[in-house]
Amino acid sequence: MATQTAQPAAATADDVPDVPAHLTRDDRVELLRTMLMMRGIEQRAMSLYRQGKVPGSFYDGYGQEAVSAGATFAMAAADRICALHRDLAAHIVRGTEPERILAQYMGRATGVTGGRDGNVHFGDRDRGVVGMVSMLPDMMLVATGMAMAFKLRGEARAALTFFGDGSTSRGDFHEALNWAAVQRLPVIFVLENNQYAYSTPLARQFAVEPIERARAYGMPGVRVDGNDAEAMFEVTRAARARAIDGGGPTLIEAVTMRMHGHAAHDDMRYVPPQLLERWRERDPIELQQRRLTALAPPFDVAALSDAVQAEVDAATERALTAPMPDPATATDGVFAVGEAVPLGDGRAPWSGFARES
Ligand SMILES: Cc1ncc(C[n+]2csc(CCOP(=O)(O)OP(=O)(O)O)c2C)c(N)n1
Ligand SMILES: [Mg+2]
Known part of the structure; x- marks a missing residue:
């Protein structure tokens, strides 16, 4: 099991990587649109x-938009995605509407969870994005379990x-x-290496390169420039093909940088300013804009940016006027619906509600 190291494709701002193998012009535009939408929604949510x-x-x-945009773009509709707190582009690729995302952040009835959970702990089951378990990295086990189910059922799907x-x-x-690895499951693990876990830097997290763990457990490990959406797409596409062919899991290390604090309350004084400055030159959206501007004919990146911003503005207006949830619906969708079983019949109390189907 070789551990491949795909060096960051764009080492400097002027070094624009080659045309990727599998993306059309429209796909490349869509990747930019997705990243612009993620940034636009999150900037609005922050204000x-x-x-x-x-x-x-x-x-x-x-600053990490390329990771979830590129990786999710490489997955099929039947595949399942476990998105965490830095991965909004996964929801956007799968079609969750900006208005529902903004309403989610504001706890409105029209948000993805109907106001049951604010913030980033949401999934959209109809679109194959599984709701996030906050304990990190429990979603690795959820994805592994789903991949196990796909394999047992003989389905050509991956998670x-x-x-x-930090969660490693x-x-x-x-x-x-x-x-x-033991079960050769169709699962792709995307380690989003953004240099920090809250205020803890990498050197206090592990004594080996994290990608070495792939070899230790018996699967390919691929290191990729996490600020390059097209590179993210290509490595994920290859990992998916391998998973579907019965080749088992892949660990992808997406090297990127957390450009903001851990959360809105964190001024990240512990991050050296020079480090942020170096990464600012490698902004994933600017990279994709340079690429599309260099096409023949050049793509109008400014018009796309304006269109996305207008969409975010309209979505914000609608989300702001959406109602708060009705307290009477608080437990809807939380408990299984069914007949109450009296205690004392030999069954455990927690089996008191039979599932409807
Ligand atoms: C088991 C567990 N411990 C602590 C937390 C609180 N917490 C949420 S995000 C986070 C930082 C995780 O760092 P990392 O895995 O590097 O992800 P990043 O936030 O950098 O994307 C922490 C400590 C948690 N959610 N789960
Ligand atoms: Mg981190």
């Missing part, structure tokens, strides 16, 4: 948070999960990699 309209805290993936560098220090990371 709504500062106005007191987003309760709790607010987490964003500023993909994102997770951060937890036991679940190791259990998921091990089981997926």
